[in-house]
Structures are given as C-alpha cells and as structure tokens.
Amino acid sequence: MERQYYLPHSPIEFHFRQSPRDFVVDEIPLYPFSGEGEHLVLHVRKKNLSTWQMVDIFSNHLGIKGRDIGYAGLKDKNAQTKQYISIPKKFEAALENFEHEGIKILDRVYHNNKIRIGHLKGNRFFIRLKKVTPVAATKITQALRIIKRQGMPNYFGFQRFGIGGENYKKGQAILEGTLKERNKKLSQFYVNAYQSFLFNDWLSRRIEISKMVEGFGIDELLSVLPLPKEEILTMKAQKHPFKLIHGDVMMHYPYGKLFNYEEESEVERFEKKDISFTGLLSGKRATKAVGLAGEIENNYDTITTGIDGARRYGWIFPEECEGEYKENEAWYELHFTLPKGCYATVLIEEIAKREIQSDEEQDT
Template sequence: MKLVYPLNIKNDFVFNSTPRDFTVEEIPLYEFTGEGEHLVLKVRKKEMTTWEMLDAISNHVGIRRRDMGYAGLKDKHAMTIQYISLPAKFEEKLDAFSHEKIKILDKVRHNNKIRVGHLKGNRFEIRLKKVLGVQKDKLDSVLKWIKSHGVPNYFGNQRFGTDGNNWEDGKKLIEGKLKIRDRKTREFLMGSYQSYLFNSWLCRRMELTLLLQEFSEADTEKLMKLPEGSLKGSKEQKNFFKLVEGDLMMHYPYGRLFEVEELSKEAERFETKDIAPTGLIPGTRVKRSAATARMLEEHFDEEIKMNGARRYAWIQVTEIKKNYVEEKAHYELSFVLPKGAYATNVLDVLRGNAS
C-alpha cells in the first residue's frame, strides 16, 4: 500500500493571523472543583500576549504575576480563550476590572493553582479566504488525509521570534559567544535553539519518510548515508511516518516513554494511534534513542545546560469540522490538537509545503 503525502497538492488561500480569523481555546486537563483557595478565570483576550494579559489583571488586583497560574502561552495575534488562576481572596476586586482587550467569561473556585502544561489540548478555529472553485475540493481531500494520518509536530514560527532568528542568539549563548544577564531571556533564547535542533531533526526524518515512498530501503540508505540494512522493515510499514530501529515511542496522547523492540509490532500500534514516535529536545536529563534512530538523531544533539525532553514527532488532528461559505469564498475550519502543538503544522500540510 503506497501512501502519498499531499505535498504535490498545492493549495492557494489567504490566512490572516488576526482575532477575526483565528481563535484558540484551551481544553482544561480536568474539571474544576468549585471550591478551594484559588479562583480560576476563563479569560478571552485579543492583540496581546499572555504575559501582558497577566500583568493587566495582576496590577489591577495588586498581586505579583508569579502569584498567578496559567496553563500555556497563547498567540498574540489570535482571539484566545484560556484559563488562569489567582488567590480567591481577590475575587471582589475583579468585579471592577475592565479592559478593552480582555474579557473575563467565567469564574470558578478550585483547590490548586493552575500549572504550566495542565491542558488536554487546544481547539482552533480558522478562516481561510479566497478559496475558489477547485481549491475547496483540494482542501477537502487534504483534510481527509490529515484526519487519517496526522501531521508532523514542528515547533511553530512564533517560537523563533519576529525575524525567525532567535535560535542564532541561543546558539551563541551555548557556545559562550554571547552574554546575557537576564535568566529568563537567556533560557528563552536557548530554548529557541533547542526547538531549532528538534525541527532540523524532524525535517531529516521527513526526508527519510518521503524517500522511502519512492525508493527501496537499500537506495534510501545510500541517499541518507546510513549503513546497509539499517532501514530493514521500515518501507513496508502502513503508517506514513516510518519508524526505524531504536526509536523512542510514547503512548498517545500522553504516557510512558519506551524503546522500539519489535519494529513491525510497534508500527502497527502507531497506525492505530495508540503510540507515537518522539524526537529529542537536546539537553540534560533526557533519554537518547538507539541504533538507526540515534544515527539520525546525533547530528542534532548538543550539550546544552538546560533540561532536555522528548517531544512527539507526529500528532493526530481530531474533531475536525469544516464549512464552506461559497458567496464569500471562505473555508471555515475547526480542529483540536494536543498541548504544545501548533496550528501552523496543519496549515502547512493544507498548503502542501510541510516537509
């Protein structure tokens, strides 16, 4: 069975990252209890960062920003709905809070402060414009592919700053060629370089996968400069993204990390969306892959004095809904992604340029 990645299906559409055309809503990890010493706010914001929103609320009630809790950072250029927490004793002061870019939609008590990562995922609503004629059918076709197979889990452009080069300063910091005193700025830039290395690795794995679509394992080994036999059992896999010996997998959408032992067996579990492969965010206290996977990973691994991690290389797109408004040539789309995943990955596949 040959699986063709929709790179050859080029779609022309207009997407503007504005509050009118782009909405992100957090999906909480669990229901809030309705009692406790913390107050959880469901907040809608636009045209401001999460930090700016937290500052506006914390300054109003008279607390430090670090006394507030949040689950994730949300895009400045979207309409975003997210959950934050603060000590419940400040509830009365919120009654007088008013801000043109922030609206508190709901309040509920809870036992704990919200922590970073306490999310199931995010729901995205996107409006694509100038979708004319055959473009609508092409988008339908690619969406069907995405629903069946998923998308690569690259870090989004916003991770790398306005000019896309934050990672360069992060690299200089790691190499000792740049000095920055502020710890948070330093860690942000170094984190950008970690993300760059992950994306570079994933690009390499996508190249391998696409080569296996067209060539034999032996020819792909030569093209990728891998030892003979290192890709044995990869081409025959039914899933699009090909696993290799030594890959580190995680149960999906969250769970335990483990190494591939029987390639065909784990490939079948990956196809059923029970597990997914991971890539390396280099740093300390993180497990490295082995065998063929390590050969592909080691070129993007560096000594970085920050905690490393394993990140899903491939993710599923769920709860996909679409609506075509013919008279306006608008293609309205909504879907859910796991936490830490970027909507740009879906948009790139829809455009046909996510290699």
C-alpha cells in the same frame, strides 16, 4: 534545513492572516475544577494580547506579582483566545471593577490549586482561510481527510522563533557563551528556541528519509541512505507515510511511558494511534534514541550544558477535524483540536505546503 512536508499534493494558494476574527482558540482544561479552595479560576477571553501581557494587566490591577497568577499555556497574541487563569481567592473583590477592552471575564470558579504550566488537555481551534478557489477548496478538503486519518508532523511553529525566525541563533550564542542576556525569561526563551530549531531540523530530516523510502527502490535507497538493507526493507513494509527506525523513542499517545521501538508489532500500534514516536529536545538528562535511530538523532543533539533536555511527540493526531467551504465569500473554515503544545499554524502550513508567515508579513 528546509522544512519537509509529508502530504503528496502540490502547494495550495490561499490567504491566511492571524486576527481575532479568523483565528480563535479555546483552551480545554486538563480536569474539572473543584468548586472550592483558596484559588479563584477565571475563564477569560482576550483579543490582541499575549498571555504575558494579559497576566501583567491583571497583576497591575490586583496589586500582586505576575508569578502569583497561574496559567496553563501561552496563547497567540493576534487572535481571540479563551483560557483559564488562577489568582489567590483573597483578591476576588478587587475584580469587581476590572475592565479592559481586550479582556473579558466569562466565568469564575474556586479550585484547590494554582493552575500550572501544562495543566491543559489541548486547544480547540477555529481558522478561516480566505481567497480560496473551488479547486483549492477541494485540495484542502482532501488534505484535511489525510491529516484526520494519518496525523501530522509536530513541528514547532514560526511563533517560536520570533520575527524573522532568528531567535534560535541568540539561544545558541547564549549556550556558547558569546552572548549574555540579563533578562532570565528572555534568555530561557532564546535557548528554548534553539532546542526547537534542532528538533525541527531532525524531524524534517526524518520526513525526508520517509519520503525517500516511499518513492525509491531498494537499490537506490542503499546508495543514498546509510542504513542496512534489512532496516530499509522493514521501513518499506510500513504502511504509514512516516517510517519508524529501530531505536526510536516511542511514547503512549496522548501521554504515557517512553520506550524504544524494537518489536514490529509497535508499527501497527503507531498506525492505530495508540503510540507515537518522539523527538529530542537537546539538553542534559534527556532520554536518547538508540541504535540506528540514535545515529541520526546524534546529529541534532548539540546541547550538552546549560539546560535540561526532554522528549516531544514527533507526530500527533488532530481530533474533530472539520472543514466547510463558503464559495460566495471564497472562505474555507476549519475546526480542529490539538494536544497541548502543538501549533495550529503548522497544520495550516502542512495543508498549504508552504510557509504562511509570509501572509502575515504582506499585511504589516
């Protein structure tokens, strides 16, 4: 379904294109590195390279396999990004003559363990929007204030779905047995894209329901929503723009245990950012929503074999959100921090209330 945006304003026009000058990412490690051990952690800055491309460059230079190089997360290609990677300490000497126009080693430190996927706290972003009018700048500032106060939907970004956004169809075909992909890494990528597609569709539907609850009267809602009157009244009483439904799978924020929404006190905890709700990444052995929330979630739970499922925050709370309008240049510059696995482009799209991938396509 078409993505639903929760902010109340009309779409905002501006120009955004990912580039090393206008899109900067700084990875925040999960923990301090120990300063000793059998692994060398490199703090690297890369430009116009994906993380996988950077790993290939280091593995070819060092003469080791890519799997021997550790990294915590994948970073955008069309950007300037800083992240941490680890290599076995015994290959340190081979780095002395390392040079690459797209990679700079900023610092190095020893550590006991190899860096693993997910071993990061989050990412700090700098993004520059262009062709911003004073009126648009005012609307952007207001939107940023709302996101800072209330948070935002945690959609998967367009990068997840490839050029044209069709990768999820390949993932669906692989799971249905109508397509074979020999490259295991690509096959996993396509299947994950299908999981992400289902998650985004579910989240969009829930935001659509929440907006209906905000905007319609009780009698209207009873005619369009397959929910009991008692549930609709409970949702109507919630102050947050996203309305929880009994049976939702909640999780302590920014990490913690899963549990189901049962008590009304949990609504207040969500509003205080102590907990958030989660959505399903469809697959085997995943925790499922129950009750009324489960009835909605079941419509997007179509993967029963071939991959494990999981839960993902459906709503996140960006931190350190700051914005500055530079009227002479018609630029609006944003700084904000997101938890791991979240997409800065989703925040920009929520502010714009439109897809921004089209801005990329206009420049290619």
